[in-house]
Every structure is written in structure tokens, then in C-alpha cells.
Amino acid sequence: MTARRADRAGRALAQGLALALALAVVSPACAAEADPANDYPTEARADYVFACMAANGQTREALHKCACSQDVLATILPYDKYVEAETVLSMRQGVGLTANVFRNAARFDDVVADLRRAQAEAEIRCF
Incomplete structure (x- = not known):
């Protein structure tokens, strides 16, 4: 292989790697925006x-x-709602006044109910 041909091949390889890297960095963000x-x-x-x-x-x-x-x-269920419900469930497992607040507030019951409904639908579809 001549020096000129090797130089072109090296540049083409570098450009291909740069393009692949750019796509790898950009694609996940674009996919997440396109698909909630x-x-x-x-x-x-x-x-x-x-x-x-x-x-x-x-x-x-x-x-x-x-x-x-x-x-x-x-x-x-959007991820932020999932995190909220998982947090409530985790806090309810504790003891004391803080755990009781999470057990007795209707607002938290609604958050957990949304998660449970989504899990039930997922179980129907997949199991």
C-alpha cells in the first residue's frame, strides 16, 4: 500500500470512528425524547x-x-411518578411518625395506586 493510500485509509477510518462516536452520544438522547x-x-x-x-x-x-x-x-407510568411511588412504598416500611405520615395521607395512596394499576396492566400483558 502506498503512503498516500494509507493516509487516505487512516483519515477515512478516523472520520468513521468520529461519526460512530457522535451517533452513539446523540442517539440515546434523541431516542429518549422521541419515546417517553x-x-x-x-x-x-x-x-x-x-x-x-x-x-x-x-x-x-x-x-x-x-x-x-x-x-x-x-x-x-412516567419515571418521575415511578420514583415517587417507590419512595412512598419504601417510607411506609419504616417505623415512627414519618412512616405514619406516608401510611395515612390520601395523596400518597393515589401515587401508590397509580403504580399498582400500571403493574397490574403489565402483569396482564406479560404474564
Whole structure:
């Protein structure tokens, strides 16, 4: 290979890598904006699937059903509402005055009910 041809090949490779990197950086943000169901971070999705699999068996079938369930949940309930409901459920497990506030406020009941409805729909569709 001549020096000129090697130089062109090197530049083409560098340009291709730069384009691939640019697409990798831009694409996830664009996908999340285009699809509201993609607003759940990967860590939250994985956490949901792991917990679901712990409750439903550590099988390949459970993985498929739990991943489906999380996808359905994400289409029904925005991530910020999911976090709010999970926080309320976590706080209700505590003891003392703070836990009682989360147990006895109707506003928090509505937040948890929204999550439960979304989970029920996901279970119907996926299990």
C-alpha cells in the first residue's frame, strides 16, 4: 500500500470512528425524547427486572416476562411518578411518625395506586 493510500485509509477510518462516536452520544438522547417510555434509566430498569425475577423465579422465561413487564410499566407510568411511588412504598416500611405520615395521607395512596394499576396492566400483558 502506498503512503498516500494509507493516509487516505487512516483519515477515512478516523472520520468513521468520529461519526460512530457522535451517533452513539446523540442517539440515546434523541431516542429518549422521541419515546417517553425510554425515560427510565438502565439502572432502574435492571433493578425492576432483578426484583421481578426474584419473585417469579430465576429462569429465562421469568427474565422475558419481567423485561416485558418493565417495558409495559414504562409506557404507562412516567419515571418521575415511578420514583415517587417507590419512595412512598419504601417510607411506609419504616417505623415512627414519618412512616405514619406516608401510611395515612390520601395523596400518597393515589401515587401508590397509580403504580399498582400500571403493574397490574403489565402483569396482564406479560404474564
